[in-house]
Amino acid sequence: MTESRDAASLVVMYVGAFVSPLLAARLRLPAAVIEILLGLLVGVSGLQLVHTTPFTSFLSHLGITFLMFLVGAEIDFNHIRREGLRSVLIASIAAAGILLTGVALARLLRFPPYLGLVLGAMSCGILLVALVETGQQKSRLGQLLLLVGSIGEFLTLFGLAGFNLMHRFGAGWRLVLEVGRALVLFIVAYLLLSLLRLLVWWAPHHFERLVHADDPSEIGVRAGFVLMLSLSTLASLVGLESILGSFLAGALFAFVFRQRGALDAKLSAIGQGFFIPLFFISVGVTFDVHVLANPISIIRMVALLAGASLLSKALPLLLIRLLGVPLRQVFAGAFLLSSPLTLLVAIAALGRDLGILDAAGSGAVILLAIVSGVIFPVGYKQLLGKSIVAR
Numbered sequence: 396m397t398e399s400r401d402a403a404s405l406v407v408m409y410v411g412a413f414v415s416p417l418l419a420a421r422l423r424l425p426a427a428v429i430e431i432l433l434g435l436l437v438g439v440s441g442l443q444l445v446h447t448t449p450f451t452s453f454l455s456h457l458g459i460t461f462l463m464f465l466v467g468a469e470i471d472f473n474h475i476r477r478e479g480l481r482s483v484l485i486a487s488i489a490a491a492g493i494l495l496t497g498v499a500l501a502r503l504l505r506f507p508p509y510l511g512l513v514l515g516a517m518s519c520g521i522l523l524v525a526l527v528e529t530g531q532q533k534s535r536l537g538q539l540l541l542l543v544g545s546i547g548e549f550l551t552l553f554g555l556a557g558f559n560l561m562h563r564f565g566a567g568w569r570l571v572l573e574v575g576r577a578l579v580l581f582i583v584a585y586l587l588l589s590l591l592r593l594l595v596w597w598a599p600h601h602f603e604r605l606v607h608a609d610d611p612s613e614i615g616v617r618a619g620f621v622l623m624l625s626l627s628t629l630a631s632l633v634g635l636e637s638i639l640g641s642f643l644a645g646a647l648f649a650f651v652f653r654q655r656g657a658l659d660a661k662l663s664a665i666g667q668g669f670f671i672p673l674f675f676i677s678v679g680v681t682f683d684v685h686v687l688a689n690p691i692s693i694i695r696m697v698a699l700l701a702g703a704s705l706l707s708k709a710l711p712l713l714l715i716r717l718l719g720v721p722l723r724q725v726f727a728g729a730f731l732l733s734s735p736l737t738l739l740v741a742i743a744a745l746g747r748d749l750g751i752l753d754a755a756g757s758g759a760v761i762l763l764a765i766v767s768g769v770i771f772p773v774g775y776k777q778l779l780g781k782s783i784v785a786r
Contacts, residue, residue, distance in 0.1 A: 414433070447677075451673070456674075458674030461666040461671055465645060466738065468649045468659070471649070492710070493515050495711075498514075501514055510700070515704075517732055517738075522731050555742065563749075580640075613661065626644035686755050700763045701763060708730075727778040734771040739764035743760035
């Protein structure tokens with residue numbers, strides 16, 4: 396009976412996963428938004444089409460683990476290196492300023508400190524899609540936004556790791572010890588990957604299968620899974636959440652292996668085609684609908700979070716004016732950086748798991764992710780102007 400229930404739930408979820416991109420293309424919305432909304436529809440319909448079981452929960456957890464691995468792997472270290480010291484320095488200060496402004500606004504608004512990460516979160520997912528759609532990915536604005544977004548994504552996840560450790564171990568010597576253990580994990584992983592890169596350089600004929608497009612055994616994909624799952628497990632052992640270890644694995648993978656050939660496309664196909672949609676649909680299915688019992692209150696909360704998120708991006712981003720970016724484009728970029736949809740959902744899930752966010756707080760962050768993922772890219776396109784956007 397349990398197996399048939401698992402199978403039926405999986406069929407329903409994958410019908411939703413199949414339909415979501417088709418609806419997203421027609422409605423011009425991110426696929427993740429449609430997946431969450433479909434999950435929410437299934438969850439609140441009362442038809443019990445999807446049952447949350449250990450099996451579906453495991454696949455959902457694997458989905459967010461894979462998502463965070465791809466988030467880390469999408470950081471373009473080649474791009475960071477090409478930009479030059481001055482651009483990287485200004486972008487780094489802007490990214491750090493965004494995160495700190497988010498924390499300061501959370502304190503000013505008397506929100507829990509954890510929501511400071513929500514306000515300052517940055518990601519390259521929707522950012523890159525919107526830049527490609529408007530033909531701005533190779534423009535000066537697009538390159539700087541990708542630079543700020545990449546650095547900010549890295550800082551956001553390390554800030555999340557810091558909250559995780561402080562929540563578990565407090566602010567004493569135990570925290571210092573755990574931070575040291577986490578740094579050891581980072582160093583060991585870096586050394587192992589550097590050794591692997593050296594071996595690839597010395598004996599390319601033995602390792603070319605890692606990135607070969609036509610390898611029937613898909614050794615490169617298997618290596619990616621080994622790295623992701625190994626660092627996720629090691630992160631748990633040193634007190635971090637496993638998804639943070641997965642992000643670390645992806646970031647290290649991108650840093651050490653700058654030329655990955657077809658491997659990026661293969662890993663993305665597996666993640667986006669199988670595991671990650673299950674996570675987003677599960678977010679909708681398990682959404683606590685009691686959060687919507689007081690719609691005026693939740694609308695006010697989401698609007699306040701959205702406004703504070705936009706403000707936290709706009710003020711520090713003024714620094715890129717030093718690199719010759721017009722003021723109008725700076726504010727357009729602030730809209731785009733304010734829609735880190737996938738990262739917000741991950742932050743909400745982690746906050747709920749750690750007990751930092753209650754059902755109302757987690758629900759508000761998920762709704763913020765949906766609203767910002769829909770509205771802010773439109774604001775970016777409108778503010779940028781049709782004369783610039785035209786392809």
